[in-house]
Amino acid sequence: MKPSVFFALLAFALGLFSCKTNEAGFTKKDIRHSQKLIGLEFESERIDVVYNYLKENKSGYDSLRAYPVPYETLPAVQFDPRPMGFQFPEKKENPPFQISDEVSLPADLQEVAFYTIPQLASLIKNRKITSEALTRLYLDRIKRYDSQLQSVITLTEDLALKQAQRADQELAAGKYRGILHGIPYGVKDLLAVPGYPTTWGAAPYSTQVIDATAYVVRRLEEEGAVLLGKLVSGELARGDVWFGGKTKNPWDLTQGASGSSAGSGAATSAGLVAFAIGTETLGSITAPASRSGVTGLRPTYGRISRQGAMSLSWSMDKIGPLARSAEDCEIVFSLLYGKDPQDPSTNEAPFNRVSKSPAEMKVAYLKKDIESDTTESGANLKATLEVLKTMGVEPAPIELPANFPYDVFDIILRAEAGAFFEELVRSGEVDLLTEQEEASRANSLRQSRFIPAVEYLQANRQRALLIEAMHALFKEYEVIIAPSNRGRQLLITNLTGHPAVSVPNGFDQKGRPTSFTLLGNLYDEGSILAFARAYQLATDFDKKHPPLFEK
Secondary structure (H helix, E strand, C coil): CCHHHHHHHHHHHHCCCCCCCCCCCCCHHHHHHHHHHHCCCCCHHHHHHHHHHHHHHHHHHHHHCCCCCCCCCCCCCCCCCCCCCCCCCCCCCCCCCCCCCCCCCCCCHHHHHHCCHHHHHHHHHCCCCCHHHHHHHHHHHHHHHHHHHCCEEEECHHHHHHHHHHHHHHHHCCCCCCCCCCCEEEEECCECCCCCECCCCCHHHCCCECCCCCHHHHHHHHCCCEEEEEECCCCCCCCCEECCEECEECCEEEEECCCCCHHHHHHHHCCCCCCEEEEECCCCCHHHHHHHCCEEEECCCCCCCCCCECCCCCCCCEEEEEECCHHHHHHHHHHHCCCECCECCCCCCCCCCCCCCHHHCCEEEEHHHHHCCCCHHHHHHHHHHHHHHHCCCCCEEECCCCCCCCCCCHHHHHHHHHHHCHHHHHCCHHHHCCCCCCCCHHHHHHHHCCCCHHHHHHHHHHHHHHHHHHHHHHCCCCEEEEECCCCCHHHHHHHHCCCEEEEEEEECCCCCEEEEEEEECCCCHHHHHHHHHHHHHHCCHHHCCCHHHCC
């Protein structure tokens, strides 16, 4: 596009630049140029007729911007991932999570930093370690190690010690809140904690303090968990670069931790927190989980309330845990899912834990994507399929729906992000973001203003058809095995709202973790978690820890 056309269109569509041509700020010639971007060409007389209408539109846009909107306000049009005729699963009685009485303190107390939630719960419940002592252990590790990782942006030390001391006092008084009682964790810095900065990983918000407690933070506090700190988010929920640097992979400090829940993945992997909360719009839980060698659960869209969290895409954002194991993810998820009146995307759908073995499930695998992957990650996934065969799993070969305009779907995320960050762009503070290259969030926000509403809605109509196509596929299968970083599964399932779990399954020649992904039906996190649990019982990849941080 010629620069003259670009700036004419910008002036016409947004009024971002002053124009002395006339009071409207754009001319009929600007309209003729603008048509080229959207593939239309009206006759001159049609443009003459539409000109005054567009002037009224422009005036309306200007008046709209005079009415501030609280950051938590959702659009009146709500996304629902349920296909036509879909019924929520029937509620079943879930067995309680088991807490053994046989867990002991190791000779080297640093090993406790890598214990699973049930192991830590056993130590605390049986008074073998206090929550305060455990919290101080993690705080010490953060202070020793995080300068190498850049995974923690704000340490909530005073709050953590206060919560830990309360947990110990309650336990001494005979009050035990449950399996997370006294267990330290971290939360991605997109979620609000009163009295502490919520920076969203971006310089324009580096001093932002939101006087609210995010739903997830409040629920975990009610369960007795201890908040150690805010974990780094990539800049406005993109990648592992933030205004203070780049979050590193604990297995290879020359490599970024990947995905905007980079801090959550790296801190969990390095034993700086027992578990972490992340968010995903397009890979930000599963990618850092894969890179850091931990297990990450991206639940069904709408499963966990996003109240108190930054929005990137109202119709695609999800919140989920990153933890040592599938069982840990299941424990955290089971305490967070459900209806929250402050987030209308949430609902009453039950969560049912699954006791079936993988051999009893209907399983498929993405044959073409897996067989065409010649990387070390691909070789490890092929080896995983062999392990699963010994467990009685004979997956059927399938492919995901192909006949869709996949090249256009990204405008859904970008248009919604552009609406949320309108003031950042209009004020010019988008120029303060760290990354400014073509693939950056800053560039994405600028160009989002050129996405026509008609195309946004048309993309969502295609999305509705994609939901139906995926529903037809999941009528046949409970679990689909997929590569974590190959093919279209990441885009498709984030658009359709299906859950996924990233499971570590080996290492490359440089000693860096690889993973595979399990895809599940809507509101059936139980099947993919049970499958992952069984695989982790048969292997030990989830028990490996980055050597630099073991002591």
